Amino acid sequence: MSSPKPSSLAAEAFAVDLLPTEVVANVFSWLPNSDIKALRLTSRRCHEIASAHFRLDRVFLSPNPLNIRVFRKVAGHEKLRLGVREIVWDDAPLMKKIELGWGELDDETMEHEYTLADNPEPPEGVPYWFAYAYVEETDELKIRRRYDGRDCQRPEHVARMKQLEAQLPLDEAWAYHQELVRQQDEVMAAEADGTALEDALEHGYFPNLKRITITPAAHGILFTPLYQTPMIRSFPYGFVYPVPRGWPCPRSNVGLGSWGWDHGETFDFWRGFSIVTRILARRKDTNVPELVLDVNHLRTGLQSRMFSNDGPNQHYDNLVEILKRPGFSRLDLPVLVGGQMYEGWPSLRSPRLREALECAPDMEHVSFRTGIDEHPGRMYGDAPNTPEIDHEAHFVPLASLFPVATWSNLRHFGLARLMVKQEDLLALLGAMPETLRSVEFSFLYFLSGGGSFKGLLAGIRNELGWRERAVRPRISIAQESNHDLDGRYFWVDEEVNDYVYGNGANPFAIDPCGSVVRNYHGIGIERDAFDSGHEKRNQVRTVAFFDPRDYQKSSTNVSGS
Secondary structure, three states, X not given: OOOOOHHHHHHHHHHXXXXXXXXXXXXXXOOOHHHHHHHOOOOHHHHHHHHOOOOOOEEEEOOOHHHHHHHXXXXXXXXXXXXXXXXXXXXXXXXXXXOOOOOOOOHHHHHHHXXXXXXXXXOOOOOHHHHHHHHHHHHHHHHHHHHHHHHHHOHHHHHHHHHXXXXXXXXXXXXXXXXXXXXXXXXXXXXXXXXXXXXXXXXXXXXXXXXXXXXXXXXXXXXXXXXXXXXXXXXXXXXXXXXOOXXXXXXXXXXXXXXXXOOOOOOHHHHHHHHHHHHHHHOOOOOOOEEXXXXXXXXXXXXXXXXXXXXXXXXXXXXXXXXXXXXXXXXXXXXXXXXXXXXXXXXXXXXXXXXXXXXXOOOOEEEEEEOOOOOOOOHHHOOOOOOOOOHHHHOXXXXXXXXXXXXXXXXXXXXXXXXXXXXXXHHHHHOOOOOOOXXXXXXXXXXXXXXXXXXXXXXXXXXXXXXXXXXOOEEEEEEEOOOOOOOEEEEOOXXXXXXXHOOOOOOEOOXXXXXXXXXXXXXXXXXXXXXXXXXXXXXXXOEOXXXXXXXXXXXXXXXXX
């Protein structure tokens, strides 16, 4: 957001000077930090009143010296440190080459792709991979704008396009990026970010700390970060760079194949997760009740090998040690399971995941997702009715993963990108305690003959007795949208709850397997995980993935009539 003009601030300051201090303080208490900081610059009186209302509830860490300096400054501030309830670790280091998910192009292919698109020769010293990514990022921004049509006049869109018009020249962007990478390398070599975290925990600088969030998605999309870290806030206006994801993550329409299962033995991609869990596990006197691995709907997660029966695993042991702490109440856990369909899903069939979750009887919030991006019957071009698609072989009972009987205080349960059966999911929901307040199902794939969203909602409505509860659990369902943009999906919430708890129609009621949103305008809301201002009613049918044998004539993008 752009800062107010000095003349306007001066006028506001004069008006404020005429009001009683109690009134001004009450108004300031409702303002966001960005406005508080601006008002502190207007007059001495505003500075005194506004400073008392400046607050921080989260701090950031990553392998960047600016982030570390700000973290330590807040940790040493007698007032600000008391308000910190969350530490966010940006686990997406800046790129040194094209990352997995961009297609793993070698230098020669990258040069060919770049020049084939009639792009100008990069300035001397700028490698083709950076020039290629530079163009890709700007193109994606333009594609988002084109998808949004008339909606592109929203202030957020306009602000992004203004930055794009003022983008730094390629050679300047490369030089700035390289300096950041140099600083990053120095921090990583000394593990200065880990030391800062350990110091803060050891000295109890944040006595009200409740959550540590580790995310590969902090950078969001170009000019629209998910988290405003000090480093990201310091970027020069119009700075275009390859937006990093940190963890193995496909770009739109690109798969990861077997990544996360049989590729490599190290946790190099998950550096932040490794450091945080190691430090927390080692500090027996530290109790952080919430651990959130925030992928923001990206198809990524932890390397699932840590949950397989491959022998000792320090990362698994560290996680278990954290879950065992008294009062541990929240875990958001994404895992990569690509390629396991041909191996029998060993990381899901292993008892280690359930055994870890059983260590946290005080759990109130559980969210589990995989990186699966398609129904197994459609993966890798397999045709239906072939021996390779033994759908029963893909079934993993949910009770073997989630010890819901252990969680007597469970309030939220989320499940995303997993293969399920209707009756199995209903049984799991039926075993959950009456403390449950919300459930979220995102991109679930029903196995052949295993039901549908239509049947699931009917079962919840008619079999679980939720309609008679004093406090009814809120149900949220997300489905793929009709275009390929990271983070953009349809949410069918209002219609689902109106059907389950009211007199509305079942919104999943078109094709034989119930996997298509009803073809009425206005069913479902399209939202963007990377653009909070994007929200509009569905104007076309949204088709979820389902078994082709159940409905051979379906399409994944059918225009509404």
